[in-house]
Amino acid sequence: MRRGYEKMERYFGDYGGQFVPEILMPALNELEEAYDRVVKDESFWKEYRSLLENYAGRPTPLYLAKQLSEKYEARIYLKREDLLHTGAHKINNAIGQVLLAKCMGKKRVIAETGAGQHGVATATAAALFGLECAIYMGSEDMERQRPNVERMALLGAKVVPVGTGSKTLKDAINEAMRDWITNLQTTYYVIGSVVGPYPYPVIVRNFQKVIGEETKAQVLEVEGNLPDYVLACVGGGSNAAGMFYPFIDENVKLIGVEAGGKGPNTDEHAASLLKGKIGYLHGSKTMVLQDQWGQIKVTHSISAGLDYPGVGPEHTFWKETGRVQYEAVTDEEALEAFLELSRLEGIVPALESAHALAFVKRLRDREGKTIVVNLSGRGDKDLESVLNNPYVRERIL
Amino acid sequence: MKDFVAYIPVGYPDMEVTVRVLKVLDTLPVKAVELGIPFSDPIADGPVIQTAHAIALKNGVTLERVLNMISKIKVRYGIYVMSYLNVLLRFPSGVNELVRRLHNLGVQGLIIPDLPLKEMDNVQIDFPLVPFVAPNTKDEEIRRINEMEAPFVYYISRFGVTGTRWDLPFLDHIEKVKKTVNKLLYVGFGISRPEQVKAVWKVADGVIVGSALVKIMEKFPASEIPSQIEKAIEELLEV
Numbered sequence: 109m110r111r112g113y114e115k116m117e118r119y120f121g122d123y124g125g126q127f128v129p130e131i132l133m134p135a136l137n138e139l140e141e142a143y144d145r146v147v148k149d150e151s152f153w154k155e156y157r158s159l160l161e162n163y164a165g166r167p168t169p170l171y172l173a174k175q176l177s178e179k180y181e182a183r184i185y186l187k188r189e190d191l192l193h194t195g196a197h198k199i200n201n202a203i204g205q206v207l208l209a210k211c212m213g214k215k216r217v218i219a220e221t222g223a224g225q226h227g228v229a230t231a232t233a234a235a236l237f238g239l240e241c242a243i244y245m246g247s248e249d250m251e252r253q254r255p256n257v258e259r260m261a262l263l264g265a266k267v268v269p270v271g272t273g274s275k276t277l278k279d280a281i282n283e284a285m286r287d288w289i290t291n292l293q294t295t296y297y298v299i300g301s302v303v304g305p306y307p308y309p310v311i312v313r314n315f316q317k318v319i320g321e322e323t324k325a326q327v328l329e330v331e332g333n334l335p336d337y338v339l340a341c342v343g344g345g346s347n348a349a350g351m352f353y354p355f356i357d358e359n360v361k362l363i364g365v366e367a368g369g370k371g372p373n374t375d376e377h378a379a380s381l382l383k384g385k386i387g388y389l390h391g392s393k394t395m396v397l398q399d400q401w402g403q404i405k406v407t408h409s410i411s412a413g414l415d416y417p418g419v420g421p422e423h424t425f426w427k428e429t430g431r432v433q434y435e436a437v438t439d440e441e442a443l444e445a446f447l448e449l450s451r452l453e454g455i456v457p458a459l460e461s462a463h464a465l466a467f468v469k470r471l472r473d474r475e476g477k478t479i480v481v482n483l484s485g486r487g488d489k490d491l492e493s494v495l496n497n498p499y500v501r502e503r504i505l
Numbered sequence: 506m507k508d509f510v511a512y513i514p515v516g517y518p519d520m521e522v523t524v525r526v527l528k529v530l531d532t533l534p535v536k537a538v539e540l541g542i543p544f545s546d547p548i549a550d551g552p553v554i555q556t557a558h559a560i561a562l563k564n565g566v567t568l569e570r571v572l573n574m575i576s577k578i579k580v581r582y583g584i585y586v587m588s589y590l591n592v593l594l595r596f597p598s599g600v601n602e603l604v605r606r607l608h609n610l611g612v613q614g615l616i617i618p619d620l621p622l623k624e625m626d627n628v629q630i631d632f633p634l635v636p637f638v639a640p641n642t643k644d645e646e647i648r649r650i651n652e653m654e655a656p657f658v659y660y661i662s663r664f665g666v667t668g669t670r671w672d673l674p675f676l677d678h679i680e681k682v683k684k685t686v687n688k689l690l691y692v693g694f695g696i697s698r699p700e701q702v703k704a705v706w707k708v709a710d711g712v713i714v715g716s717a718l719v720k721i722m723e724k725f726p727a728s729e730i731p732s733q734i735e736k737a738i739e740e741l742l743e744v
Contacts, residue, residue: 290666
């Protein structure tokens with residue numbers, strides 16, 4: 109039966125939408141209106157760009173990794189998002205959204221975090237703008253990303269442990285949404301990835317697309333051509349969306365790499381695009397790892413930042429249209445790439461980014477090609493869990 | 506006396522208690538019962554109902570088992586099924602088959618907490634849906650409900666997730682909504698005391714009580730739950 113509404117620009121093809129409790133709709137409308145306003149406001153972008161440049165450290169270098177290139181007989185460039193303030197691409201989005209929150213007159217910001225990178229970035233931006241800040245984090249993630257928990261506290265944020273469900277990112281999002289539902293008037297919810305209800309997937313992608321825009325200009329300058337391949341890891345998918353979006357209409361092969369955990373054919377992975385089915389999670393119609401009754405599955409990845417059963421709806425759209433190829437690498441492949449980059453290039457990558465790197469090895473026709481890998485973050489936060497991993501201990505101790 | 510609707514999370518603390526509670530409710534002046542289908546990620550629910558969902562899932566409650574249960578109980582009150590969207594749309598034999606069975610079982614409507622008015626046309630569920638109205642819902646959205654087929658309108662009486670609370674800050678708005686919509690208006694979220702029931706009945710057509718009942722299920726041993734639920738509802742209705 110018709111109920112009087114049309115599907116609008118709130119979708120990417122058939123995916124996305126606003127599947128949230130009615131009580132959140134006015135807040136989403138308010139956010140959409142505010143964003144539409146700032147998009148046209150040159151002074152907003154001037155302040156945003158100035159902060160990215162002088163505070164966060166943009167543009168980030170595009171580094172030709174010589175040893176890695178030699179080993180894999182290709183020209184491998186790393187987009188060095190790991191060099192940004194707070195150590196990952198998450199700061200691009202956090203500064204944008206917290207600035208938006210301030211424009212909207214909000215006094216308090218909240219966020220969810222998995223690996224802790226988005227939590228740290230939001231806590232940082234909140235400190236910068238003098239806003240109250242609460243970060244929801246799964247208690248299991250708090251264990252495996254201890255240094256980031258301490259950083260958030262140091263920055264003045266309140267870290268709220270989430271002990272429900274799988275005690276990871278998905279549950280942190282549930283709890284952040286409940287907080288938002290309760291404190292709509294005063295609070296802005298800074299979503300950390302291209303997930304959630306419209307307009308979040310659009311807003312986050314637009315604050316992250318600076319990665320791809322810079323990469324495009326940089327690679328053209330040194331190579332004279334666009335790259336053959338661009339690789340990025342995909343959990344919720346924000347670094348990949350930001351990297352891919354400016355290349356979407358170009359003749360460049362785009363590959364998103366998901367967390368294959370103990371193997372995408374086991375029950376312990378987080379490869380939503382490869383193994384999921386269309387479903388509804390956190391306000392969005394997208395690919396979701398779920399059981400036969402539509403219950404959301406508990407995922408596994410060695411990387412807390414990729415350990416999520418859903419994925420941004422735009423990625424589902426890109427997968428369906430065949431524009432982006434999605435693959436998965438296992439925990440062990442990611443650890444191997446983590447060690448390899450540390451030893452060959454003196455760069456310790458985030459475990460998340462190590463997934464994208466690991467796929468270079470599997471690219472069959474890589475010889476002589478130009479490949480850009482988005483190094484979305486640095487690995488300091490992962491040292492403890494990596495060094496305690498038996499696979500790693502066997503190799504370096 | 507106006508309408509009283511009870512929310513019962515199916516399979517909490519177990520399926521047998523649910524069936525006994527549903528029988529007791531049939532002896533009380535209960536207009537309708539919302540059967541809550543458990544979901545792994547119930548974002549609109551507070552801690553009390555979240556726990557109930559988690560335990561029901563552990564008990565192996567599925568939509569299929571709930572449909573079988575409905576087919577076996579004989580009650581005179583109306584039955585509504587409350588479920589998050591993913592569980593309905595992923596029903597293994599398809600949503601059309603689900604709708605056919607709900608229809609045959611005499612279920613009066615679906616209550617879907619993560620389906621707002623704006624998305625109702627974008628899902629294919631050919632069955633009466635209960636629209637939600639919140640204190641911040643715009644007037645034009647509320648008027649749109651009048652063009653829908655809906656068994657009643659569910660008014661969310663506060664900002665927040667489900668749970669029990671003392672105040673009822675939106676009585677004026679509820680009264681205004683009642684004048685705008687041409688359907689029954691039931692008020693839920695946070696109702697746990699007889700004074701609240703009385704206050705809501707003055708301005709709307711009924712109350713929906715959930716967390717207050719679920720708390721009783723949490724507190725008492727299984728054998729006492731049906732009689733304690735009966736006692737609690739009688740107290741709430743003493744107005």
